[in-house]
Amino acid sequence: MYRPKTTLEQWRILQAVVDFGGYAQAAGALNKSQSSLNHAVSKLQDMLGVQLLEVIGRKAVLTEAGVVMLRRSRDLTQNVQSLELLAHNIHQDWEPEIVLAVDLAYPRDALFPVLEAFLPESRGSRLKIKDTVLTGTDDAILKHQADLAINMNIPRGYLGEALCHVEFVLVCHPQHALAQVNGHIDPSELAQQLQLVIADTSDKPEEKQGWLKSENRWTVSQFDTAIDLLHQNIGFCWLPLHKVKDQIEQGLLTRLLVKGSEFKQMTAFLICPTPDDKGPGTCLLEKLILQHRQIDLPS
Template structure:
């Protein structure tokens, strides 16, 4: 339902009021806006008459805000910023700039590495919304193949796509300090490990490959993310493969030694699923990620 209220003031009147204050007077504002001083006086006078309040008072040769004017000016700045952003958004959309982009991130990737880029990207995003979502195992592949995201950070690149290597990842085998396996002083065999409950992360694919990665565990509880897994591991319920950025949050873990290797590791890649159809905003973020992560990461 739309409101029946009709504004009695205009955006231009508020902009003129702001200019008179910012430039220190009617004459200076008129020169800055390339308008006549009389038109500036008329606009502010009409604004005050319409509202029925005094916004400005002239002290000598300078126009100063009244107490009411201070409040109204502050709120008017919010209004004009919103209008400017709305007009800029329309221009961006006309030029093909996306109103929304999606970045899918394989859960083994440390999001802390993204923060400097995202902080800089926000300054150049022109109001586009950024959606970030976690993907796991074959869910990452599906996101690329079905083009469900504009940019994907993945640990595996499907055939027919190109990935830009950006960082390595590791997973460490851990249990609670109170778990029976924590008392072992020698490497475990895979068969011994399989006799205990494993905490695994849910594959985000619509059609997961049940025999891939950690999903091969017969005794397993499934959770949505590493933080949920960490809680169960700390409670002594099972073991899990966790990344360093999750493990460092806890002092209650013991890293297990597994015959044949206690770490799982690999590389992560940046992929543009839509290739040449990628929009300019997504392309900007992709270029910023490549520049930052390939220059500061292990592949520099």
């Protein structure tokens, strides 16, 4: 029978050194001495016969082999965590806490009847709803930080159930310079104006979605903050139509038409990061969300 040379703790320490940017920072996060972390990583490399980290200046940097090994090690530690969680759910029967990550763009009105129906059946389970944005929602899925997630895309390797379509529109104050343009606006005109952007909740955000060419950008954490700034004639912003439809109809905000992109539409999906580990509470919440989905399913 094969006996591993390395331990989960060694891999966990390596991950911490990389994630926290060095031995000193990782030592503080793990409540261990810096020397013990150095020893663990050094022993790990000796056992493997592969150099995983190299020190450049004052910073420990992954080697090419280290990048590959670290990625595979994350799968290993997550699988162990999932296995232990599965055992916990089998023992407890009903989860003490259920985490639901929800992208800010998802209409909350669609969630309220779900929560109302879930409450009397929840058996005292705590429900934690995490507001996430862009790759922050991806993180909640990929890092298994949530039992269920509502995301505007399906990360590679996962499955999702479509819940609704979310339309985004470009808006500004009626007196904003962009609102005075007749017809469709050229994208080059947008680039000269202040753009309001919703902050990505990921620890390592990636700007890979949406129109972000404006050099002058302000970042806010909530759609409501962006709307408040728009009311003060500050900037322009892409926002979910359901958040600003009434204000557009009342003339408080103006919808802009842009050459090549009058509007954009995304689909919200319900994703279970660890489907094999679902407890009964998570299964019930998933069922209720799907029952209240706002999309026509193919017959």
